Amino acid sequence: GHTANKPCLAKFELLTSKWQMTSRKPPCVNSLPEGKLKILQDGLYLIYGQVAPSTAYKGVAPFAVQLRKNEAMLQTLTSNSTIYDVGGTYEFHAGDIIDLIFDDEHQVLKNNTYWGIVLLANLFIS
Amino acid sequence: GHTANKPCLAKFELLTSKWQMTSRKPPCVNSLPEGKLKILQDGLYLIYGQVAPSTAYKGVAPFAVQLRKNEAMLQTLTSNSTIYDVGGTYEFHAGDIIDLIFDDEHQVLKNNTYWGIVLLANLFIS
Amino acid sequence: GHTANKPCLAKFELLTSKWQMTSRKPPCVNSLPEGKLKILQDGLYLIYGQVAPSTAYKGVAPFAVQLRKNEAMLQTLTSNSTIYDVGGTYEFHAGDIIDLIFDDEHQVLKNNTYWGIVLLANLFIS
Numbered sequence: 620g621h622t623a624n625k626p627c628l629a630k631f632e633l634l635t636s637k638w639q640m641t642s643r644k645p646p647c648v649n650s651l652p653e654g655k656l657k658i659l660q661d662g663l664y665l666i667y668g669q670v671a672p673s674t675a676y677k678g679v680a681p682f683a684v685q686l687r688k689n690e691a692m693l694q695t696l697t698s699n700s701t702i703y704d705v706g707g708t709y710e711f712h713a714g715d716i717i718d719l720i721f722d723d724e725h726q727v728l729k730n731n732t733y734w735g736i737v738l739l740a741n742l743f744i745s
Numbered sequence: 746g747h748t749a750n751k752p753c754l755a756k757f758e759l760l761t762s763k764w765q766m767t768s769r770k771p772p773c774v775n776s777l778p779e780g781k782l783k784i785l786q787d788g789l790y791l792i793y794g795q796v797a798p799s800t801a802y803k804g805v806a807p808f809a810v811q812l813r814k815n816e817a818m819l820q821t822l823t824s825n826s827t828i829y830d831v832g833g834t835y836e837f838h839a840g841d842i843i844d845l846i847f848d849d850e851h852q853v854l855k856n857n858t859y860w861g862i863v864l865l866a867n868l869f870i871s
Numbered sequence: 872g873h874t875a876n877k878p879c880l881a882k883f884e885l886l887t888s889k890w891q892m893t894s895r896k897p898p899c900v901n902s903l904p905e906g907k908l909k910i911l912q913d914g915l916y917l918i919y920g921q922v923a924p925s926t927a928y929k930g931v932a933p934f935a936v937q938l939r940k941n942e943a944m945l946q947t948l949t950s951n952s953t954i955y956d957v958g959g960t961y962e963f964h965a966g967d968i969i970d971l972i973f974d975d976e977h978q979v980l981k982n983n984t985y986w987g988i989v990l991l992a993n994l995f996i997s
Contacts, residue, residue: 707793739865
């Protein structure tokens with residue numbers, strides 16, 4: 620199990636057409652069945668990851684990647700020429716739902732696409 | 746009080762027209778009366794935050810947000826279509842003064858605008 | 872020496888025309904003779920730094936800065952009007968070679984250009 624000294628880190632990969640948590644279950648977040656992440660602990664979190672666009676994609680959907688909190692956009696990527704870094708540093712609160720969505724799952728190279736989260740600090744707001 | 750194991754984290758909010766530290770006083774930084782932050786300890790710091798432009802703003806000042814160190818620009822944001830993430834990772838030294846400034850305080854939505862800082866690591870330069 | 876509680880942090884500066892590690896030797900990375908960095912420990916790393924373009928540069932090389940992993944681009948900067956922040960959060964694995972390269976060393980102001988790396992978290996992938 621986890622001890623207090625281990626970082627609280629989670630990683631998601633596209634093993635199927637849905638995000639799956641491929642790291643061990645950490646204490647500060649939960650994985651939801653639909654491939655979303657639920658925050659369990661108020662804190663300052665860093666999100667990281669990369670999205671590799673598929674040049675073989677022939678569909679009509681525009682390329683669009685959105686990192687969201689409670690279905691509101693935190694970050695969006697719209698062009699498709701290279702590998703994208705996603706993420707940033709955000710305050711999240713217990714109950715927030717975080718997800719990373721695409722217009723079409725075939726737009727990305729699954730084995731080169733992932734995202735993760737790490738708890739940087741608990742919030743001690745007076 | 747703080748113990749060695751607690752992160753050194755500070756958060757600023759626009760409760761009035763001036764930034765105020767809304768977190769407990771941390772050991773690595775100080776809040777100055779004019780809404781600036783003073784670094785007390787050499788280290789690698791991560792700054793985070795968001796600025797929400799006000800669509801109700803009718804003034805003539807161009808939208809401009811600057812994160813500064815010792816009055817020199819660290820980061821600038823100039824367009825006003827969405828919520829902005831501010832911040833980055835910087836080395837700061839004891840005595841550095843950090844602030845986040847606007848052209849006009851009415852350009853931002855106070856209750857959705859904040860910034861903060863967290864000490865990632867002390868610097869051990871030989 | 873380092874203890875378990877010290878962060879694993881390295882910093883590189885351009886003391887000559889080559890990057891040199893100016894921090895103490897940390898446990899998680901190595902400096903290679905040619906100015907590159909070798910990862911010794913799987914983990915989530917944050918890279919930070921800045922590149923100051925030289926306005927005195929009269930050469931013909933286009934301004935281009937690349938942060939690379941195993942000679943593949945992680946991040947590129949191509950315009951030259953201001954100081955650039957480099958870096959981001961990346962998963963690295965033992966054996967990865969990281970470097971930051973320029974087209975021409977005279978394009979940058981050496982005393983205002985540096986980069987560094989800090990280990991945020993070990994990876995606990997099941």
